Amino acid sequence: MALFSVKMRSSADGTHISGAERIVEKYEVPDVCAAMSKRAMTHGKGQPDAITVTVTAIDREVERIPALPIAEARCADTAEARDIVINALVPLTPHAAEAWNLLTTVRDMRGAILFHAPTGARLEPDHARGVRVTSMDAAIATGERPEAHSGKTRVTDALVLASKVAHHPAVLAEVCISDDPDYTTGYVASKKLGYLRVPNIKPDGSPVGGRLFVVDTDEPADLITFLEHTPVLVGEAE
Numbered sequence: 001m002a003l004f005s006v007k008m009r010s011s012a013d014g015t016h017i018s019g020a021e022r023i024v025e026k027y028e029v030p031d032v033c034a035a036m037s038k039r040a041m042t043h044g045k046g047q048p049d050a051i052t053v054t055v056t057a058i059d060r061e062v063e064r065i066p067a068l069p070i071a072e073a074r075c076a077d078t079a080e081a082r083d084i085v086i087n088a089l090v091p092l093t094p095h096a097a098e099a100w101n102l103l104t105t106v107r108d109m110r111g112a113i114l115f116h117a118p119t120g121a122r123l124e125p126d127h128a129r130g131v132r133v134t135s136m137d138a139a140i141a142t143g144e145r146p147e148a149h150s151g152k153t154r155v156t157d158a159l160v161l162a163s164k165v166a167h168h169p170a171v172l173a174e175v176c177i178s179d180d181p182d183y184t185t186g187y188v189a190s191k192k193l194g195y196l197r198v199p200n201i202k203p204d205g206s207p208v209g210g211r212l213f214v215v216d217t218d219e220p221a222d223l224i225t226f227l228e229h230t231p232v233l234v235g236e237a238e
């Protein structure tokens with residue numbers, strides 16, 4: 001079955017406003033293009049003066065993987081959230097506290113930190129940008145996608161990303177804190193833990209945000225290629 005990648009980015013005066021990506025069947029392409037440009041036109045960040053929608057046939061095998069199961073940690077404040085995250089990382093790296101400190105001090109990265117589990121070194125080639133995970137989507141047909149039913153976009157997109165990331169054998173865990181000052185629920189994810197939502201991972205109104213992947217590889221090139229380029233469709237949790 002031929003699948004297509006549909007990508008959208010919008011900007012105003014050359015400044016990025018929004019972006020989106022879908023992997024869809026041929027018959028869905030026109031509707032997805034329309035829905036994306038509509039969303040771009042009504043984005044809360046402002047009126048774009050340029051919207052680029054790119055449709056590309058995917059000429060390779062698409063990996064189909066299950067979504068991580070979702071669970072929620074109980075934590076009343078940021079101190080408890082920090083403990084949950086660090087306790088999850090302690091079995092994976094002797095540098096768990098450093099990973100937390102790094103994640104809560106970086107700002108304005110577009111991608112994720114690759115944190116080398118054995119040494120705590122950063123492996124991403126560009127520290128300011130990080131590694132951006134792309135080429136992924138939920139496997140359900142457009143109209144039925146959960147985010148079509150208002151208000152669920154964040155979990156769905158994050159779950160798709162986390163499931164792709166956790167699938168790679170070199171990835172031991174991921175920790176995410178949203179950039180959105182009003183969204184204080186982060187997550188820690190791994191094949192073993194699943195997708196563990198962590199409420200109060202940062203104080204309300206805080207601009208802190210970032211992603212960190214704890215990885216065990218000395219040669220991150222293959223991992224980066226997978227994260228950036230291997231098309232992955234994420235289905236229901238098993």
Ligand code: AMP
Pocket residue numbers: 108109110111112130131132133134161176177178179180209210211
């Ligand atoms: P968000 O959950 O969209 O607020 O993003 C939180 C942080 O995750 C951002 O500051 C980025 O550092 C990182 N991030 C966002 N999107 C991606 C992506 N596609 N791949 C890797 N890291 C990302």
